[in-house]
Amino acid sequence: MSDLENFTPKLTADGSFTFVSQEFGESFHSHYGAKQESFFKFVEPTQLATAAQKPVLRLLDICYGLGYNTAAALQTIWAVNPSCCVEVIGLELNPSVPQAAIAHHLFNNWNCNYIEILKELAFEHQVQTPCLKAKLLIGDARTTITLVHQSGFWADAIFLDPFSPPQCPQLWAVEFIKQLSLCLHQDGLLATYSCSAAVRTALLSAGLIIGSTPPVGRRSPGTVAAHSGSAELKNYLALTPLSQAEKEHLLTRAAIPYRDPQLSDSTEVIVMRRQQEQQTSWLEPTSRWRKRWLLGTQGRDFMGTSL
Numbered sequence: 001m002s003d004l005e006n007f008t009p010k011l012t013a014d015g016s017f018t019f020v021s022q023e024f025g026e027s028f029h030s031h032y033g034a035k036q037e038s039f040f041k042f043v044e045p046t047q048l049a050t051a052a053q054k055p056v057l058r059l060l061d062i063c064y065g066l067g068y069n070t071a072a073a074l075q076t077i078w079a080v081n082p083s084c085c086v087e088v089i090g091l092e093l094n095p096s097v098p099q100a101a102i103a104h105h106l107f108n109n110w111n112c113n114y115i116e117i118l119k120e121l122a123f124e125h126q127v128q129t130p131c132l133k134a135k136l137l138i139g140d141a142r143t144t145i146t147l148v149h150q151s152g153f154w155a156d157a158i159f160l161d162p163f164s165p166p167q168c169p170q171l172w173a174v175e176f177i178k179q180l181s182l183c184l185h186q187d188g189l190l191a192t193y194s195c196s197a198a199v200r201t202a203l204l205s206a207g208l209i210i211g212s213t214p215p216v217g218r219r220s221p222g223t224v225a226a227h228s229g230s231a232e233l234k235n236y237l238a239l240t241p242l243s244q245a246e247k248e249h250l251l252t253r254a255a256i257p258y259r260d261p262q263l264s265d266s267t268e269v270i271v272m273r274r275q276q277e278q279q280t281s282w283l284e285p286t287s288r289w290r291k292r293w294l295l296g297t298q299g300r301d302f303m304g305t306s307l
Contacts, residue, residue, distance in 0.1 A: 007100035017106045019066065019097065024163040028065050028097070030193070032216065035110065037193065038072035040216040045191035045224040046157035048073055052080040056087065060148065060155035060183055062141060062162065062171065064090030066101035067118050069159045070134075074114050078131070088134040089148055089155075090121070091141040098122035098136070141171055142263040145179045154185040160192035165199060165258065169270040173260035174202045181206040181227075190225040195246070197255035197286075198274070199223065204250075205257060212240045245293045253278045254286040 009017040014033030021028060030037050043049075051057050057077060061070050070088055077084050092098065101107070102119045112118075117134070120127045125136040137144040141162075158180055162171035170176065172194070184190055191213065192199065203210050203225045213222035224240075249255065256277050258270050265273075 007097065007104070009104050009106060015109060016068075017104070019100065021163065023094075024167045026163050026167055029068070030216070034066075034068060035072070037216055038068040039076070041193045041213065041222045042069045042159045042161065042191050043072045043076050045213040045222065046159070046189040048076050048157060049080050051156050052077040052084050054084065054156070056085045057157075058087045058153065058155045058185070059089075060153070060158045060180075061088060061090040062145075062158065062160045062180070064092040064136060065097050065161065066106060067098045067122065068101075069161060070121075071107065071110065071112055071114060071118055073157070073159075074117070074132075075110075075112060083131065085130075086132050086134075087153075088132070089153060090134070090136045091144050091148075092136055092138055093140060095122075095125070095136075095138050142176055142179075142260070145176065145183070149179060149182050153183060154188070155183055156185050156188045158184055158188065158190040160190060160194075165194065165196050166271065167267070169258040169267060169274070170260050170263075170265070172196070172199050172202060173258040173263075173270060174205045175260050175263055177202040178206040179263075181208055184208075184227065186227050186229060188226065191222065192225075193222045195221050195223055197249045197252065198257045200246075200250060201255045202257040210242070212242055212246060214240070248289055248293070249286075251284060252286040252289045253281050253283045254289075255283070256281060 006022060007019040010020055012018055012029060012031050012034045014036045016033060016035035018027050018029040018034040059073055064070065070090060074086065077086055099122045102122050107115050107118060117127050117132065121134050121136050125138065127134040162168040165172045200210055200223055208225040209228050210223055210225045213224050215221050256274060258274050260270050
């Protein structure tokens with residue numbers, strides 16, 4: 001059996017398909033809708049329709065996966081400004097994932113005009129056209145992000161889309177998030193589907209400021225982050241500041257972040273390190289926070305979050 005045959009398309013609620021990772025035991029996208037997740041959790045929070053007015057726009061796609069987030073970004077950018085020159089760097093551990101998405105024709109119901117571009121990126125790992133310079137770096141993102149930083153690449157938008165923190169803590173650790181912050185333009189925006197307190201603490205520890213993004217399908221919101229001087233995020237935060245429940249969530253043991261000091265530890269070591277820190281912490285138990293907010297509507301809306 002080839003690696004491509006390890007991936008079977010799974011229908012999601014919006015009519016688009018995703019895969020289930022055998023390695024991580026999770027779907028690559030929400031069952032509420034793979035395609036809508038790309039647009040509403042990543043493209044809209046990073047305000048790409050506005051950023052597309054720039055002559056050059058740089059995108060860093062962490063965990064490229066099937067390629068949906070990059071596809072949604074290109075579709076949005078070029079619908080606004082067909083002459084915008086886009087530079088994309090995608091980081092992906094398993095090259096068979098984007099290749100399987102092409103082999104199973106998963107973009108056919110997207111009305112996507114860029115299937116040939118996505119195919120070349122999946123199989124050749126680089127594409128260059130008059131309006132696109134794209135590169136797919138294969139390997140552990142903790143290693144390849146160093147190459148991105150050393151190249152001087154400053155992203156106008158970063159999509160942070162690993163598997164969940166308990167399953168893939170290495171890409172949510174403080175040290176990895178700090179590497180991302182070094183690759184984020186001073187006026188750029190980072191978006192992720194996660195509202196985990198541990199993830200948000202890691203973003204704050206990297207010197208970024210954060211806000212919520214609207215829920216898509218499920219109850220829990222996502223997160224948007226930027227450098228403190230970002231005018232784009234300040235405008236966004238005027239519409240979507242953290243709720244009181246979310247602020248207090250960051251004061252509980254759930255907010256203790258994952259740590260990977262040398263960017264090389266195994267999942268088991270990173271998870272155990274956090275558990276040990278939680279056990280000795282003086283922070284409020286997360287169960288107490290949950291009980292306090294469970295009675296309020298705002299709290300109920302936020303209870304869908306992973307801790």
